[in-house]
Amino acid sequence: MxxxxxxxxxxxxxxxxxxxxxxxxxxDGPERSASRCVVSGAAKLLPDLKTALREAGARNGSTLSFHHHLRNGDHVLNMVLDAAAELGLTDLRIAPSSIFPVHAKLVEHIQRGVVSSIYTAYVVGPVAAAIGAGDLRDVAVLQTHGGRARAIESGELAIDIAFIAAPTADDYGNVNGIDGPSACGSLGYALVDARHARRVVAVTDHLVPYPARRADITQDLVDMVVVVESIGDAAQIVSGTTRITDDPIGLEIAATTAKVIEAANLLVDGFSFQTGAGGISLAVAKFVGERMRSAGICGSFAAGGVTAMTVQMLEAGLFSCIFDVQCFDLEAIRSYRENADHQCMSASLYANPWNAGAIVNRLDAMILGATEVDLDFNVNVTTRSNGSITGGSGGHSDTAAGAKAAIVTTRLRAGLVPKIVERVTTATTPGTTVDVVVTEAGLAVNPGRPDLKDRLIAAGIPVVSIERLRDFAAAGSGSCCETRLIDDGRVVALQQYRDGTVIDVIRQTRRQ
Amino acid sequence: MxxxxxxxxxxxxxxxxxxxxxxxxxxDGPERSASRCVVSGAAKLLPDLKTALREAGARNGSTLSFHHHLRNGDHVLNMVLDAAAELGLTDLRIAPSSIFPVHAKLVEHIQRGVVSSIYTAYVVGPVAAAIGAGDLRDVAVLQTHGGRARAIESGELAIDIAFIAAPTADDYGNVNGIDGPSACGSLGYALVDARHARRVVAVTDHLVPYPARRADITQDLVDMVVVVESIGDAAQIVSGTTRITDDPIGLEIAATTAKVIEAANLLVDGFSFQTGAGGISLAVAKFVGERMRSAGICGSFAAGGVTAMTVQMLEAGLFSCIFDVQCFDLEAIRSYRENADHQCMSASLYANPWNAGAIVNRLDAMILGATEVDLDFNVNVTTRSNGSITGGSGGHSDTAAGAKAAIVTTRLRAGLVPKIVERVTTATTPGTTVDVVVTEAGLAVNPGRPDLKDRLIAAGIPVVSIERLRDFAAAGSGSCCETRLIDDGRVVALQQYRDGTVIDVIRQTRRQ
Known part of the structure; x- marks a missing residue:
């Protein structure tokens, strides 16, 4: 022919x-790519979110995803769901990487049936309360950051439309997080959504001439661009500065933790490290940094949500690079913008257990928080002791599973409520992946790590049993930790472990 | 339970x-990722390529892919196929992004049945001759750079094992192209293979402490690392410097081309540009750069294989950034290493017609070469006039399809062989995507672009018909363009257009 x-x-x-x-x-190829075919000359700029939803083929039951780099300053999730509601869409499944108090309006959308299913790695505020009260039609799925990446990459969580909150974008969908009034730095969580969603919409308040340079997310992945007045409230996106605790108990816990890392023989050349942005974690970083400096240790990398403290350590030459999935403060954003060794890390590279090896696999020491720890070293960061939802794993289970030393730092009690308990209210992170629990009354080592216990004792660090810590915690506790759980309350959420299995369920609680 | x-x-x-x-x-999730699960503590470093082939599950008939950033200095393809032959593997399908004379040894593997199928975007040297002579069992598939990315991303070309020639790697598979004795700069072509192959093996001669910084390809995508003595011959990987033609005819063609770009009204703020590394192309870049400078024009981007000329233009502020799929010379590598505005571009971002919009879609002017051009403006860069294979599209068809002005620069004849002909021996790039043909005897504009013709004439640029150019070319030709095609020779290769369709076939030729 x-x-x-x-x-x-x-x-x-x-x-x-x-x-x-x-x-x-x-x-009509076998993959989503074949159905896009943005040809030369076609435009991607759309007038508003409603048009974008229509063009992207949003239907009742569609799955919409969001990312949380704008944290409690995010306007995008609310704007998109308002637009979806105006279009009359119902039964939406949403998959935000985290949900904050700013997303209170989502409660209305849940109650009206606009949203009936939620997948997220972290949820606090009114939406957490609404899920706990049983407002959501489906059982909410609480993931880990790495588990969310796994679910998306493996097809378990198929995203129809990913919305990218874009601090800077051009008219063809190149997106960076370093410029513009809502700059947030790394767009690590959004990278996975952008690569795997059926359609991708960039939402920006800072449209720049083509091409937006240094794009974390590039035009080949973005189908549409919508310009809005504001994607976020800068004051709520990042802290001006993240603060080290000045509380003597917190400082004592941090100092002990730094000693544990050294006694565990981890503080040698090539040391790698991650902490959160909490006050005790930052104090641990400070003490570890001082020790590295005085001992002349060259670490390999620091990872995580990144703070000014991490940046200081990089700039002091204590680490050769940073892997950054999100920036917590302005210094982190500045460094990410200026320093090629401050590198973007996708949520998959960070923590996905099903790829060829995530960064967490190479962590030496990870500093973790806890709502509760139990006698099996299981950690709860999902609910309060009374059963109400307050958070979820985020990267907790991922880093605990990967790090050589996963160290939980916690006070014995929150107010009068004991935090070292017989059995956690909700299991978020399995005790088999938690090595040490450090409190103001001493530290306990997981019996699965006798080698570590021996090292600590040899270094003169007193080690007590977890049962002892439980007793200390109980001794000073009050009667305020009354459950809010409803008898025979239905399961309202499940805590999914990073490999996709169900590690625990969360049941309905009374409204406050 | x-x-x-x-x-x-x-x-x-x-x-x-x-x-x-x-x-x-x-x-056992639905995607390849689920079958990898590199857990914390697992090692990826393997002793040799045979072990890597075994561990990656290589079998008779497996598809192995390679990339060509080491060009005619590449050792990796030969080493891997030698190892495969020693393992007794047969009927392999290989998918190198390009094949060079250095891969002569592949001819033996073809003749012995180790390799029986080839997919590539460009092939010259002994392997091209062997394919032409009918040595390969299967019909070779000649792709375009963007079409190869499309085929891999869409699943049309499923890769079992991708081999990444890694100028620098760590023991966990982070790979960069900027450091080490075989530094080659951007690893743009390899990015697609690394992301989509079932297994990925990094082959390096420069193992560095973890983590290799500024990695184009990250550890989450790489299953195994093999250290070898040398992955390439530095002298053949990049030119010390790419040279502008000093031939008066070439310079005249280049000067005319620069005038065409200006007359086409493309030389305005936001101008974007790509050329190859040939002498005429570089001269066009020089003339265009001079014009931009004198007119004070701020371009948007330069793309492509990148040369010192492109870097000079970036550093002079003529463009705001470079999108780089491969570096052609040492200056390009230096710039890629040092300048954040000199950005990596995957083959998909570059040219895939099935993603959400490739960089080629935003090109204003593209300077192209040709073996032959015919009266329909169809271009042949796949075979010589005698039918023997010498190249293939590379990015030719992709950039022609995307650019506002796709300009072919060519002499009328190669030696005594006319290059403007009635009908091309092989159609690589359809004439509908080619706008102008510039020769030393004048230029022709595609009748499908009357607007462009009018602009050129208005600017005082003489335009002739393509038939006229054909006559000029024929007038001075000799009798040396005898076909080497064999009567009723079988089809030995097909030229696949970027969308996956068959634009032409190549038939068997006599051996030289």
């Missing part, structure tokens, strides 16, 4: 194979 | 869904 160019193509070439002759291309 | 942590999980949570209880994870 002759193709559209008049070239003779033997029929055994185009007849017996899936090959078609030139001129008869179809845009 | 109780899960492995002893938590009570209602059976409607884990019974009626695909969810499993904690402790019963399976690594």
């Amino acid at each position: 002759r193709n559209a160019l008049g070239r003779e193509i033997p029929s055994d070439i185009v007849g017996n194979t899936s090959l078609r002759p030139y001129g008869e291309a179809t845009c | 109780r899960n492995a942590l002893g938590r009570e999980i209602p059976s409607d949570i884990v019974g009626n869904t695909s969810l499993r209880p904690y402790g019963e994870a399976t690594c």
